[in-house]
Amino acid sequence: MGDVEHIQTAEQQGVSRRSFIKGVIATGASVSASNYVLRGGHGVALAQAPGSVERLVTLTVNGQQRRVDVMPQETLATTLRYKLGLTGTKIGCDRAECGACTVLVDGVAHYSCSTLTHQVRGREVMTIEGLEGADGSLHPVQQAVVDLQGFQCAFCMSGFVMNMVELTNENPDATRAEAAQHLSGNLCRCVDYNRILNVAEKACELTRNGMRS
């Protein structure tokens, strides 16, 4: 509801709704991707059917409140990468079949290519950019990747890492087989699974030993 109030405030201040929306896009979008964003047909679809979702929303991403203009049919992966500039999240298949786009929603691993941004309003989204501590310290999963030099091309990495964060939160005592099961919704085209599982085991070990998670 905060969104609605904010819009009214903007209008009260004499800022037109359209220029306000443009402002939000300009601050949210990463420069290189702006063509990609605008291809969706801006200036066309601002009219809303009564009762359907408001496009200006506030998302909680990596603990920050991010205001953004979101189309009804927009996936979370699109919003993160092309509007919020969080390009650490990758899009592989866009079909819930590879795991490259995995992010946490309220701590639970989701394929962001297969989640609507509007479905995560009011929930906490965590991407790989949010793992580092305020003091620059690494998350145990990040530390394990660095220590063991996991991953080859690393296109799959952020998805695996986010799923491993869920694993270390839920079951830091996981065996290698349990880790493999937990990570089974992520694919690695470089077939680096052995080292990826080494990383998972190491991340669990660091977590058990009290490293922040």
Next chain:
Amino acid sequence: MAVIRDKMPAFQLFQPASTGEALGVLDQYGADAWVLAGGLDSWDWFKDRVKKPAAVVDLGGIESLRSIRSFGGTVEIGAMATLREVVRNPDVSSQFSLLVEATELAASPQIRNQGTIGGNIGQDTRCWYYRDGWSCYRAGGNICYADTPTAMNREHAILGASRCVAVNPSDTAPALVALDAEMVVENSGGQRVIPAQDFFIGPAIDIMRMTVLQPGDILTSIRIPSTWAGQRFYFEKSRDRAVWDFPLANVASAARITNGVIEDIRIVANGVAPYPVRFTAAEDAVRGEAVSDETAERAGEIAIRGVRPLAHNGYKVALLRNLVKRSVRGAEA
């Protein structure tokens, strides 16, 4: 014409806070509305421009549809409970582990984290001709592309087909039929409760739908009665890959066994017909019999009576026979 397959085309998105509100929007848009749960069987249709709803009604904001409750031995699972929540629910796992086994074998962890039980039983067939937008019978056309000598039909039906030879791919559906579950469906006219077995329909009844759900309907919950609580269960799924893969065939059985004798049993398979098939003749044949290889063998032979394999799915006949056999013999054997 090239088809854009990355971004979804526009639709109006509604996020009602109550079932009543959702039903209002569904009535307003009729056949142009799409009920959205986790969305994992929805996005492909939208991204491929095969189904183009004007209005998408997201049930995610309706808290009451998500709870799992127990009363008097019955467990009632809200349609919007995720597959993960079903697996982790203590009442479901202690009384109806059959459903837990089936659910855990569906799709991938992330899909189970988001996909709902209502969406899992409401999902459409995976026939690729149809999913790719070919105008076959199921899409309202007048041909089946899968039932030809040269078609790719390795995954298709050996039973229950009628013009359309597609299969129901759900892993949870056969478990729910075996447990004598009931589906609670609401529309603006009121509520109806449908036995799981009648909820899933074949092409002989309606070639364009997999379930009795009509535009304007919302599945609100699934009730599992105490009938089979804590009995002997068996679930097995056969698939090409260990994760992400739909069943080539699966089997679910629930059996009440006293002193080694089968007092009563339900045997249901999916992935072999356009709906989860209950093998009542095989159930009748083994009721009152001792659990043995012989009894199990007989059930398997009866289950495959009347099969009509296509050019490339003959292997499913032996697969189904053996799955049914093993479901009668049980996991201990």
